[in-house]
Amino acid sequence: MALIQVRDKAAVQLKQTLQMLFDNADDTLFEMADRATSNAEQNAFFEAMRDLRLKRKSIERTFLQKVFECFTALNQYEIGKAPQLDVASFDNLSLVQNDELEETVALDAMVAKVMSRDGVALGHITARLNALVSKKIEDRTNPLGPRVLCESFLDACRSLGVEIKVKLIIFKLFEKYVLTELDAFYAEANQSLIQAGVLPDLRSAPVRRQPDRPTASSRGAQAGSAASGGATGDEGVQEVFGVIQELLTQVRGSAFPRREYPADAVPVSSVDLMRLLSHLQQHLPQQPADDYDLRVNLDQLLSRASARSGRVRVVGQVDDDVINLVSMLFEFILDDRTLPDSLKALIGRMQIPMLKVALLDKTFFSRGSHPARRLLNEIASAALGWVEQDEAQRDSLYHRIEQVVQRLLNDFVDDPSIFSELLAEFLAYTGDERRRSELLEQRTRDAEEGRAKAELARKRVEEALNQRLLGRTLPEVVVRLLREAWSKVLLLSCLKHGVESAEWQAALQTMDDLIWSVESHEAPEARARLLELVPGLLKSLRDGLASAAFDPFSTSEFFSQLEALHVQAFQRLRKPEPEPVEQADGGLESPPLLLDLPEEPAEQEGAPVMVAVVEEIVLVAPGETQVPEPELTLADDDEALVFVDNLRVGSWVEFQEDEEHKLRCKLAALIKPTGKYIFVNRTGMKVLEKSRMGLAVEYRRKAIRLLDDALLFDRALESVIGNLRRLKGA
Structure with a gap:
């Protein structure tokens, strides 16, 4: 509603x-x-x-x-449908x-x-x-x-x-x-x-229209104002950052150490702080995510500056709050299970550039469309389906993210416009990647839909065969002909015309006629029906097998054996010779010759090999094997089935294949006729197929988990604010 x-x-x-x-x-x-x-x-x-x-x-x-x-x-x-190519004149x-x-x-x-x-x-x-x-x-x-x-x-x-x-x-x-x-x-x-009660707690400060990107001088003025705790001129931004600042003040000493400074300590200016951070940025080790502590390294630089000037130099309170907040955000990011470990190390190297842009522009915390914030979110979003590889440097996505990070570390001093430039380049790259993956993903869905139709048709053919053959004893050649050859004719008819069509009914009738023609019959009229039936039956069989492109050599062999069966059937149905008729002159009249039956072979052929069909016929598609479904029965409200039923097309999941290997994939389609869940990798290629119960089994053994695809920065900020509120209430 x-x-x-x-x-x-x-x-x-x-x-x-x-x-x-x-x-x-x-x-x-x-x-x-x-x-x-x-x-x-x-x-x-x-x-x-x-x-x-x-x-x-x-x-x-x-x-x-x-x-x-x-x-x-x-x-x-x-x-x-598969994408259509537009026709255009050259x-x-x-x-x-x-x-x-x-x-x-x-x-x-x-x-x-x-x-x-x-x-x-x-x-x-x-x-x-x-x-x-x-x-x-x-x-x-x-x-x-x-x-x-x-x-x-x-x-x-x-x-x-x-x-x-x-x-x-x-x-x-x-x-x-x-x-x-x-x-x-x-x-x-x-x-x-x-x-209407839809996420009523999802609130933010009123968003005001922003002026064009500030010049270097205006950025400096804003940074200086922020360092002294002054207003930035945007009440909405101040409201958001002010709320966070208030929480940081209230938990100072529990969330992070309360710093005690001498009374004559001198706060460093925003310009000097940016210089110190730029120095750390240029000398950042290759693996800062493991043991690198930004605060410790910054304090060491401040100690050197204090020793040179003879006065204790410290970070101003507002800037200190920004440093603590960014530090907590990156702690969440580097602990996030959604990000692959190798890419965490790359993203972790963005901490100092992100801190610098946060010091320059407080809208970083309140504006979802901020270029730096969007860049971080887009990188994390692209990395969602990335899988660890032995040679990560050869992966194009890894290489592209590495280029972005290196550009920031090398070129970002105090002009945030570099984030807009890098964002545009990265979006262009991911846009191309996404279009290619969406095309392949669509082809995967189309192929799976075709497979689903074929599987349903096979089920229909299986039902038709089992209904007529199961429990019967018939000549082996007929059972083989129906199972190996005529099943293909039925499958083609079902796919092209459907089970309500005249073609499907005709194919079933041909099968029924064939079975009747090789069974034993005692009724006197059976002989006449067989004589009338066989020519049309043979023609229908030949036409059907030809339409299904069945092997001509095998067809010829089948018909040769079938001819022998029909000859024997005719012989069994031969009319008994009538008694001689006494003529008027006392002689006996011979009975008329049976000219319409083939002659007895010189040597009596042996009886046909008979087989009893006692197991259900199961048809398997070429190149496929029957995968047994998990033998498990669960209530509809079982936790595992609830998890499966809540999966949406587009959701990313991670399968724990064994102790060392994980598979990240996206649910691309749920094929309702067959109940199959189709998963693809980030390139759009199919990597996994599961049934509803199969996924439930994976969930019960804790081998599948849903990846959170919400925006990384937003999740981190929400988590940090939530933790600060809990600490405040403790």
């Missing part, structure tokens, strides 16, 4: 903003036409005005329909690619602006929607997110016959009249979900 309310409000508000867009589009395009430098350019704008007026309702309807479809898909999971290929590139660049820029401005509010909507729906969503797939809205509008405008220059102007209007209203829109959506 709450989801429907959010959807309906979204539709109303989006419709209103779209109407504002179209109401102002004429004026904008007319002004552009007025400023045109040529008749052709002017005509292009006038044509665009006319086209937009004609297609306004269609674009609006298509856009809103796509938003509705995105909401509908939240509670659905369907195995999609003559126009370059032009099409350039236009699409400009559209993509414009779309990415619009999305980035909204995420920078309203990322926190959108993140809360995403978290709340995840609590309502079965399909895991992210900010980029949120129906209310800027990417989905922009892509929906882009698709709705496909029908416009305008050149790219005009289309980009329409996109700017979409940004001006629709995207700029999303902050109020998100606030209302969050409030609606809170009132």
